[in-house]
Amino acid sequence: MTKQVTTTAVDLGPKLIVALDYPDANSALTMAKQLSPEFCRVKVGKELFTASGPHIVEQLQILGFDVFLDLKYHDIPNTCAGAVRAAANLGVWMVNVHAQGGRRMMEAAKNAIVSSNTNTLLIAVTVLTSMQQEDLSGLGIAINLDQYVATLAQLANECGLDGVVCSAFEASSMVNRFGSNFLRVTPGVRPSNSVKGDQRRVMTPAEAVNAGSSHIVVGRPITQADDPGEASAAVVAELSC
Numbered sequence: 001m002t003k004q005v006t007t008t009a010v011d012l013g014p015k016l017i018v019a020l021d022y023p024d025a026n027s028a029l030t031m032a033k034q035l036s037p038e039f040c041r042v043k044v045g046k047e048l049f050t051a052s053g054p055h056i057v058e059q060l061q062i063l064g065f066d067v068f069l070d071l072k073y074h075d076i077p078n079t080c081a082g083a084v085r086a087a088a089n090l091g092v093w094m095v096n097v098h099a100q101g102g103r104r105m106m107e108a109a110k111n112a113i114v115s116s117n118t119n120t121l122l123i124a125v126t127v128l129t130s131m132q133q134e135d136l137s138g139l140g141i142a143i144n145l146d147q148y149v150a151t152l153a154q155l156a157n158e159c160g161l162d163g164v165v166c167s168a169f170e171a172s173s174m175v176n177r178f179g180s181n182f183l184r185v186t187p188g189v190r191p192s193n194s195v196k197g198d199q200r201r202v203m204t205p206a207e208a209v210n211a212g213s214s215h216i217v218v219g220r221p222i223t224q225a226d227d228p229g230e231a232s233a234a235v236v237a238e239l240s241c
């Protein structure tokens, strides 16, 4: 299946996705209550989901949030499709798989979304933003990181996925190749005064959006701020400049 490149932009809603990386539901909900669904979405990842189970998704939805379920499925096609179907049945806004699971896995995941009759968006992680060229070399992957991201994104696009997770450094080439409706969800975003931590390919929120990100994922710079509400408002203000 080869997807058309589209250039007419649709309204993508709030661009900011706050990563709720917490060890329990109460901490995540306390944080979410300091945020506004009008200005951001929230992301439930492996730590929170493993600790709290699917109920946390429902609790965040009751607060009015669109939920990105970030479990980065990477398995044989049948298992991955079943997991994606279960995620879609939770009514999540977005779910992801690892593009490195390959064509048959992504096609099976896409078919699971289609047969679920939901609007859940399915995207594929290309190369983690915590990785750089030397990490690929350590895995025996000898090609240039940008090229590897492009190869994985091409595969995701051909399998009918709605977009990719990539770093903001690759976002503009995604728009050029696949059009603006193919989403570019970029973690590794750091306001200018915050620490990089384990991230490697980073940009500020404004730089990321100017570079072509459709959505940015921000976790610790907001969740570990003295005033998370203020920190998220500052990111949103930077995005609308």
Ligand SMILES: O=C(O)c1cc(=O)[nH]c(=O)n1[C@@H]1O[C@H](COP(=O)(O)O)[C@@H](O)[C@H]1O
Pocket (backbone or CB within 6 Å): 019, 021, 045, 070, 072, 096, 125, 127, 128, 129, 130, 165, 166, 187, 188, 189, 197, 199, 217, 218, 219, 220, 221
């Ligand atoms: O799929 C993701 O969300 C993801 C992909 C990626 O390449 N890099 C990445 O950091 N993430 C997630 O984005 C969030 C970034 O959090 P902070 O580094 O605290 O801003 C974490 O929840 C990561 O799991």
